[in-house]
Amino acid sequence: MTVVKLLKLSLRNLRRNSRRSLITILVSSAGFAALSIFAGYMEFTFYGLREATICKGFTSSSGLGHLQVIRKESLSNSEAYPFEYGLEKYDKLQNEFEKQKYVYRAIPRIEFGGIVSNGEKSVSFLGEGIDPVKESGFIEYWNSLRYMVKEMTMSDSLYVNLQQKKPFSVIIGEGMAKVLNAKEGASLMLISTTVDGAVNVVDVIVSGIVKSNLKAVDEHFLVTHLELVQDLVQTDKVSKMILLLDDTERTAQIRERLSNMKIFDPYVFMPWNKLAAYYKGVSDVYDVIFGFTGLVVIFIVFLSSANTMLMATMERVKEIGTMKAIGIKDHFISIIFIFEGFFLGLMSLLVGFFIKELFSFLVNTMRIKMPPPPGISMNYIMQIFPAYSYMPVIGGLVLVITTLSALVALARIKKITIVESLAYV
Template identity: 30%
Template sequence: MVRFVFHNIFRQITRTFLTLAAIVLGVVSLIIVGGFVADIFVQLQENTIHSQLGHIQIYKQGYTTFGRKEPYHYVLEQPEAIAKELAGWHEVSEVMMRLNFTGLANNGRADFPIFGEGVEPDKEARLGTSLAIHAGRQLTDADGFGILLGQGVAKALNLNPGDYVTLLANTPEGALNSIEFQVIGIFQTFSKEYDERAVRIPLSAAQELMAATAVHSLVILLSDTADTDSALHRLGRWLPAETYEIKAWYELADFYRKTVDLYERQFGVLKIIILVMVLLSVGNSVNMAIYERTGEFGTLMALGRRSGDIIKIILLEYALLGLMGSVLGIIIGVVIAYIASGVGIPMPPPPNADMGYTASVRIVPSVILAAFLVGVLATIMAAVLPSRRAAKLQIVEALRSNI
């Protein structure tokens, strides 16, 4: 039967070619679009992690809910001991402390509201590989009273590297404190909203400004993003939930979650469209083929073939056709993905950002598998109804087609 099926597939070369073209186009489209969307997710994920959030952050319980209103009530006790323990974990690359504050930046002529972070500069430099220095240089531990300004802050106050700016903030006792800083650099991240208000100063300077010795968070950088969930689970077993709040980067990145949800839904709609496209294209080809082969099916039934045999022959033919088209589509799709990734796809800034990037098409096994299944199953589904109609033909009427 297999030889007979292959003979039937290649009996009409033109129709077979058109059917294969429809299957290949659908499979290639899914691979290219799926790989492109996957690259968007990965780039957005890594930029989010390596510009602001790290992989995991540890706070005192209640900080994310009430910390903005009462920041000094939600500081970590003995963060150095926790950081020392975490530094020995094999999956942990870096542990850094941060002190968050709000206040005003003054250039001598105007005030501008800011959100500040006291950071450990050298450690943050290793974390912030996606933090682009627009002007000047990166902050270092040697810059005792240096400051990094978000691009929006620098623009609002008309400040450049080498200029001086004064930060004003309230201490825990309610007093107003101020310190003058020299602008070391101006940074830009993937988030325009963050850049509009953010400044970074050394942790020691932030503690002096706030007249405090505490920190609000520990930021953990892992060696591999894939270890996030396992490290999160391990931390949850080690640190008591009633004392500490542990957040993974994807819990803190609201923009990332919404973007992923949007693109996943769009990709789901595209899968349905391609499935329908393949169904219609293959269905039309099957109907034409069965109409032309009515006499053949009548002869087979007259020779003793049953209705079920006719259905099996037709479904096997198009299952093999779907298999060939899907395999060919995967080969072509992977080649196109490699070429596109090698050249690079210039992309404009995404929403809430003003920094473009170069996209690629990733080879994602799950996407390739989904494309393969869509190609094969859509072809088989398109042949089901026509094969049933062929099996219900009256032998006498079908044989007349041979005359």
């Protein structure tokens, strides 16, 4: 028998019991659509979490950026005094970085800690000194993201207020504001130690109150001017330089290029994903969930397809016996069933793709507002990404499973003798 004849027989057999074939196609297509939709949601979650980590941060006061530049010595040696391995002449270094292709902004930061007080209550803080004009680059980058929706855009008003009320202004977290009973315009005292170990104090005014991503960070969030912090701790250095690129996908490429340049030899370039423990934890959890869900769905698809093939075999026992009686070999009969499974899988993919696209369109159009994840204080708008990179794998699995489900029928076909089949009622 030719391949064309086998294909025709397979398609005719599927039409013989169209109801059962339709049910199998619907079950398999639902499995394909479910996995594709979940993959799209997972891709959206990774994308949103990645860019939020870069622009806003989760374990610090501000975004991590794409690359963080520090001195090599700081990785292997402990500082004898604060800022021993800080970045000197950072203005010149900043200009050199911003000359590089694909580097959108080079942003200096100085990290410091201490106590903030309103005169009656005090709370510890881990703060950062920033350049508000440079930091606003994070807002511009976030709002220009490809999949950004209007409801998730950010305003740079906090940075504008901080810059306008220079130099003795601070931005504090909502949690800290509640503890200190501080409102915008309130006076506070920052108490910290200098590089020589002496205690220094400066009076500041609250220029803004912000709700950060993590509740724990929100209670110790404090940002002020870089120059004010340098005066407070008496240093002309900064802790690190944050590099914001024009595209996250270029991070590895830019890191390698900058690391190989002689002018930047004293520095180490730390990529954002090495610093984002929260992102890695969520990523690992989603990988496990997706793997387990995929196994369950694929198993259901296999059972549905195997049931269809087995029922088709039992209904066509006499037909199989007749085919054997006229000299058609078992492997040709088996190929017919394999083709049937293949066509069931192929039609399932087409229907499943349509279901997935329709569902994704509806969800993305409805702008569903999701509650904050555990430990996070931000709501977000749910989206389903196309996930085209996952679909070939998911589609291949569904196609292979529906095709291999014919093995159940093959085992039965080999056991059927001509005499038994012709006498079968």
